[in-house]
Amino acid sequence: MQDMKADLVVDSDVAVVGAGPVGLITAILLANRGHRVALVDKWPEPYALPRATGITHEILRCLQVAKVIDDVRPDILFTADGSRRFEMRAGTGEVLTVRVDKPSSASGWPERASFSQPRFERTVNERARAHPNIRMLRGWNVIATSEDGSRAIVDAVASTPGDPGVLQVRARYLVGSDGANSVVRSGELASMEDLGFAHDWLVVDVVLPEDRVVTPHLAQIFGPPRPTTMVSGGPGGRRRWEFMRLEGEPLDELNSAETAWRLLADFDVRPDNAVLERHSVYTFEGRWSTQWRSGRRVLAGDAAHLMPVFLGEGFNSGVRDAAALAWRLDLILRGVAPDTLLDSYVAERLGHVRQVVEQAVAAGEIICVLDAERAAERDERLRARPDGLMPEDKRRDWRLGEGIWRTADPQAGYLAVQGRVAVGGAVGLFDDVVDHHGFVLLGVDNDPDRFLSPAVRTAWERIGGISAHVGRDTSIADVDGTYAAWFAGRGIKVAVFRPDFYVFGTAASMDGTDALVRDLVQRLDVRSPAAAARS
Numbered sequence: 461m462q463d464m465k466a467d468l469v470v471d472s473d474v475a476v477v478g479a480g481p482v483g484l485i486t487a488i489l490l491a492n493r494g495h496r497v498a499l500v501d502k503w504p505e506p507y508a509l510p511r512a513t514g515i516t517h518e519i520l521r522c523l524q525v526a527k528v529i530d531d532v533r534p535d536i537l538f539t540a541d542g543s544r545r546f547e548m549r550a551g552t553g554e555v556l557t558v559r560v561d562k563p564s565s566a567s568g569w570p571e572r573a574s575f576s577q578p579r580f581e582r583t584v585n586e587r588a589r590a591h592p593n594i595r596m597l598r599g600w601n602v603i604a605t606s607e608d609g610s611r612a613i614v615d616a617v618a619s620t621p622g623d624p625g626v627l628q629v630r631a632r633y634l635v636g637s638d639g640a641n642s643v644v645r646s647g648e649l650a651s652m653e654d655l656g657f658a659h660d661w662l663v664v665d666v667v668l669p670e671d672r673v674v675t676p677h678l679a680q681i682f683g684p685p686r687p688t689t690m691v692s693g694g695p696g697g698r699r700r701w702e703f704m705r706l707e708g709e710p711l712d713e714l715n716s717a718e719t720a721w722r723l724l725a726d727f728d729v730r731p732d733n734a735v736l737e738r739h740s741v742y743t744f745e746g747r748w749s750t751q752w753r754s755g756r757r758v759l760a761g762d763a764a765h766l767m768p769v770f771l772g773e774g775f776n777s778g779v780r781d782a783a784a785l786a787w788r789l790d791l792i793l794r795g796v797a798p799d800t801l802l803d804s805y806v807a808e809r810l811g812h813v814r815q816v817v818e819q820a821v822a823a824g825e826i827i828c829v830l831d832a833e834r835a836a837e838r839d840e841r842l843r844a845r846p847d848g849l850m851p852e853d854k855r856r857d858w859r860l861g862e863g864i865w866r867t868a869d870p871q872a873g874y875l876a877v878q879g880r881v882a883v884g885g886a887v888g889l890f891d892d893v894v895d896h897h898g899f900v901l902l903g904v905d906n907d908p909d910r911f912l913s914p915a916v917r918t919a920w921e922r923i924g925g926i927s928a929h930v931g932r933d934t935s936i937a938d939v940d941g942t943y944a945a946w947f948a949g950r951g952i953k954v955a956v957f958r959p960d961f962y963v964f965g966t967a968a969s970m971d972g973t974d975a976l977v978r979d980l981v982q983r984l985d986v987r988s989p990a991a992a993a994r995s
C-alpha cells in the first residue's frame with residue numbers, strides 16, 4: 461500500500477478510523493479543543509439499525525461537555541421523574557428483585573436513560589460533519605494503518621464498487637475506533653483476552669404506537685423456559701426484546717421473522733399492532749484487547765473491548781475511552797505533556813473495562829441458565845436480595861486502573877460530582893455555567909488558588925486548569941448544596957477533578973493544595989514552553 465499512489469491525501473493532527481459513536485465523540489471532543497481531525501468510515505452514512513439502548517449519567521455529562529446534549533436530547537427517552545425500575549422476574553412472572561435507576565447521580569443527570577443509537581449517531585454525525593475542524597471522510601474502507609516515525613498513516617480504498625479511489629491520511633496520532641472487527645487492531649495490537657462466555661440471543665426491535673404502555677417497562681425474565689429481556693429502545697415507541705437461544709435450537713430457525721413474531725406474541729405484540737424494525741442473532745461475548753497502544757496508534761470502543769449486553773455498558777465504556785483519550789491527546793498535541801501519557805490511558809481504561817466486562821459476564825452467568833434446578837436455586841438467592849442482580853455497592857462503582865490519580869486516596873479514581881451552581885444571573889450545571897472542559901481545582905470553604913506556589917500555578921495554567929471556589933456565599937453559588945455535601949461527607953476541603961470527570965485526588969485541608977497539584981503536574985510530566993519547543 462505504501463507504494464500505491466493516493467488520489468486523495470489528507471494531513472491532520474489526529475486520524476480517527478471508524479465513525480461509530482466512539483469515533484464521532486472522540487473527533488468532536490478533539491475538534492472542540494482546536495485540533496484538526498480526519499474521521500474515516502467505510503459507510504457513506506451511519507449504521508441504521510438499533511444496537512445500544514441504555515445510556516448512563518457519566519456519558520450524558522460527556523455529551524453535555526461536548527456541547528451536543530441539546531441536539532441529541534430528542535433521541536433520548538428520560539422517564540417523567542428520571543427514575544427507572546428494572547424488574548428481574550422468574551419464568552413464572554414472579555418479581556424476584558428490582559434494580560432502581562435513580563433520578564439523580566454524581567454527574568448531575570439521571571442514572572440511566574433509554575436511547576435510540578441510530579438516531580443518536582445520525583444527529584452526532586451531522587454535528588461532526590458541520591464542525592470546522594473535522595474532515596469527514598465517509599465511503600473509505602481502511603485496509604491498513606502504519607507509522608513512519610513522525611506520523612501515523614491510514615490507507616483506504618473507496619467503498620463504492622467500481623470506484624478505484626485511494627485515500628491516504630497522515631496524522632500525528634491515530635485512534636482506532638473501528639468496532640468489533642477492527643482493522644487497526646492488527647500486528648502488535650492483535651492479541652485478545654477472552655473470558656470464554658458465548659451465548660446466542662435473538663435481538664428483536666419493534667416500533668409500537670407511542671401511547672402503548674408496556675408493563676413491565678424494563679425487565680429481565682429468567683428461564684426456564686427461555687431467558688428474555690425487554691427494554692425500551694428510546695423515543696418514538698421503540699422497544700427491544702432479546703430471546704436466548706435454547707439448547708439444540710437451530711440458528712436459522714431462531715433467526716427468522718416468524719420466530720420473532722411467535723415469541724413476541726406472548727407480550728401481545730403482533731403484526732397488526734407493531735412494526736418489526738429488525739431481528740438478528742448476536743453472540744454475546746466477553747473479551748478485550750491486551751494491547752491498546754502501539755506507538756502513535758491507540759484503540760478505543762468495541763475495537764478494544766466487547767461485552768455481553770446485560771449491563772448495557774458497551775457503548776458507555778467506549779465513550780469513556782473517548783473522554784479519557786481526548787484530554788490526553790490535547791495535552792500531547794499542544795506540547796504540554798509527552799506522549800508516554802498515552803500509556804496511562806491504556807492502563808486506566810483497561811483496568812476499568814476489565815471490571816465492567818467481568819461483571820457483565822457474571823450477570824450473564826446468572827441470567828443464561830436453562831437448567832430448571834439451577835434456575836430454582838438462583839431464584840431463591842435473588843428473592844433474598846432486594847436490590848437487583850448485583851448488590852448496590854458492587855454495581856457500577858468501577859475504579860480506574862492505575863494511572864493519573866492518587867491510588868492511596870479513597871476518593872481518587874472514581875467519578876467526581878457535578879451539581880447546579882449559580883454565577884451572576886446564570887443557574888445550571890457546573891460545566892455549563894462555568895463553561896470549562898479541563899482540569900478543575902475545587903474548594904468549598906476557601907479559594908484554592910491562594911494556596912498554590914508560583915511554580916505550581918504556572919504548570920497548572922499550562923495544562924489549562926482553573927480553580928473554583930463553590931459555596932453558599934461565593935461567586936459560584938452551590939445552589940443545591942451538592943458540593944458542600946460531597947466535600948463534608950468525605951472530610952475533605954479541596955479536590956482536583958480531571959477533564960473526564962474522574963477525581964485525581966483530594967486533601968483534608970487547604971494546606972494540602974499545593975502538594976496535590978504539584979503531584980498532578982509531575983505525573984503529567986508537564987513541560988515548559990521552552991522544553992516543548994526543543995522536543
Ligand SMILES: Cc1cc2nc3c(=O)[nH]c(=O)nc-3n(C[C@H](O)[C@H](O)[C@H](O)COP(=O)(O)OP(=O)(O)OC[C@H]3O[C@@H](n4cnc5c(N)ncnc54)[C@H](O)[C@@H]3O)c2cc1C
Nearest residue numbers: 478480482502512513514602639761762772773774775776
Ligand atoms: C444487540 C446489542 C445491544 C447493545 N446494547 C447496548 C446498551 O444497551 N448499552 C451500551 O452501552 N452498549 C450496548 N451495545 C454495544 C454498543 O452498540 C457498542 O458498544 C457500540 O456501538 C460501539 O461503538 P464503536 O464506535 O466502538 O463501534 P461501532 O459502533 O461498531 O462503530 C465502528 C465504526 O467503524 C467503521 N469501520 C469498521 N471497519 C472499518 C474500516 N475497515 N474502514 C473504515 N471504517 C470502518 C464502521 O463502519 C463503524 O461505523 C449493544 C450492542 C448490541 C449488538
